[in-house]
Amino acid sequence: MTRSELISQIRKKKSFLCVGLDPDIEKLPRHLLKEEDPVFAFNKQLIDATKDYCVAYKPNTAFYEALGVSGWVSLQKTAQYLREQCPHHFSIADAKRGDIGNTSARYAEAFLKNLDFDSITVAPYMGEDSVVPFLSVPDKWVILLALTSNKGAGDFQTLPVGEKSLFTRVLETSRRWGTPENMMYVVGATQAVMLSEIRKVVPDHFLLVPGVGAQGGSLEEVVKHGMNKDCGLLVNASRSIIYASSGTDFALKAGEEARKMQQEMESLLG
Amino acid sequence: MTRSELISQIRKKKSFLCVGLDPDIEKLPRHLLKEEDPVFAFNKQLIDATKDYCVAYKPNTAFYEALGVSGWVSLQKTAQYLREQCPHHFSIADAKRGDIGNTSARYAEAFLKNLDFDSITVAPYMGEDSVVPFLSVPDKWVILLALTSNKGAGDFQTLPVGEKSLFTRVLETSRRWGTPENMMYVVGATQAVMLSEIRKVVPDHFLLVPGVGAQGGSLEEVVKHGMNKDCGLLVNASRSIIYASSGTDFALKAGEEARKMQQEMESLLG
DSSP states (O other): OOHHHHHHHHHHHTOOEEEEEOOOTTTSOGGGGGSSSHHHHHHHHHHHHHTTTOSEEEEBHHHHHTTHHHHHHHHHHHHHHHHHHOTTSEEEEEEEEOOSHHHHHHHHIIIIIISOOSEEEEOOTTOHHHHHHHHTSTTOEEEEEEEOSSTTHHHHTTSEETTEEHHHHHHHHHTTTSOTTTEEEEEOGGGGGGHHHHHHHOSSSEEEEOOBSTTOBOHHHHHHHHOBTTBOEEEEEOHHHHTSOSSTTHHHHHHHHHHHHHHHHHHHHO | OOHHHHHHHHHHHTOOEEEEEOOOTTTSOGGGGGSSSHHHHHHHHHHHHHTTTOSEEEEBHHHHHTTHHHHHHHHHHHHHHHHHHOTTSEEEEEEEEOOSHHHHHHHHIIIIIISOOSEEEEOOTTOHHHHHHHHTSTTOEEEEEEEOSSTTHHHHTTSEETTEEHHHHHHHHHTTTSOTTTEEEEEOGGGGGGHHHHHHHOSSSEEEEOOBSTTOBOHHHHHHHHOBTTBOEEEEEOHHHHTSOSSTTHHHHHHHHHHHHHHHHHHHHO
């Protein structure tokens, strides 16, 4: 998906919501466990119920890998369902990969070619040659970790490197590797106050913002400090939507939560 | 596997070789393609041919994920084969994972519990709560990226943070999260001259050293600057061993390459 297509979807739906598909087998509605593939059944119903209110989906690979081979089968089915049923939604493999070039090329093959996600989250620690193999896949995106939503973000990301913080150096250096047409950055909603600083370095790039909802970040603050003229935001919610109910009405409740967020976004988009 | 067991294996075998199991489907000996599971057939014969000369095996997850579901089947079979046939070899899931705590816990489940690897490589960028879930699995290890073997290591890892480099800060901060009994560090062989500095910060920790062989690092330099009283090194070679021949004699040639490295290590262990 191109940047202009994404912006057009955001305008059309008045939403910049990304729904995180993180199926935790212990939290799945019990009635789904009798399905042949409970994880895919869960995702399929969640997608059907939320797709009118969001512009992106983000399966987190850890939740699938924890289930071994059957988890990969579910991930593959989910990716295929997204491609077929939601061709206008932006899809994100939340994988946080990154390795030497020859290895990153294999991860690019796994997630951007074979599973055909629009994008993958990548960790920056290993530098340019660990990121470029993902960028070299045509029409696909890298979403690079900049300033994450967790407490540990303070261990290294905010350390001073000269007069700047490490995450600022990550932004400054990596923006030369790609363009706002094929790179985004992860910035946690719990770091909303830093978004104004981040916008000085990357005014045009989209930001993927996790941490609203279960992690406690504020949507209003994110918009206030992070929105640009094209919106420039994808705000992710996972647990607050997909586990809104643990009963047979889980998809209905997920749809309602997604709709609430869409409406809040619509009013903030003004 | 405990630290003392690992040291005992190194002394017994006079080797600190780790063999990287990175099966690239395009490089597999052609005669294996008629096997039901060519990747596992490749790994099994490599393991049988090299196990007397090495103390560790390191499958890199990217090469399996690039093959989708069948790749995960091969990875699972390889992990099981290592557990059953090589209980005295240290096994490493070279996965370079790391995410918020709730997600890292899922990766720990995938690789340290279900696949039962002794250890997993982890990227440090997201800080303490992204690493601790791996350390909380009993008897398992985290191998944290410190200074990697690739060119991109110079983009962020060697940046000055105050009077120290970022990778030194990673070592100093993270050594408080675990102990030399459950943490190691990745330091590339191409960075051998830095090993003396690294040893000042982590004198007792084992170091996993990739980059000897195809990437051009020198074993002698690694030993000169990085060895400690317990050896403290696992030196990995992947491509130079597993692709020593592309014919039906691939395992024989891999065994010969592994033996050569073991003999060089024996003389360096002196």
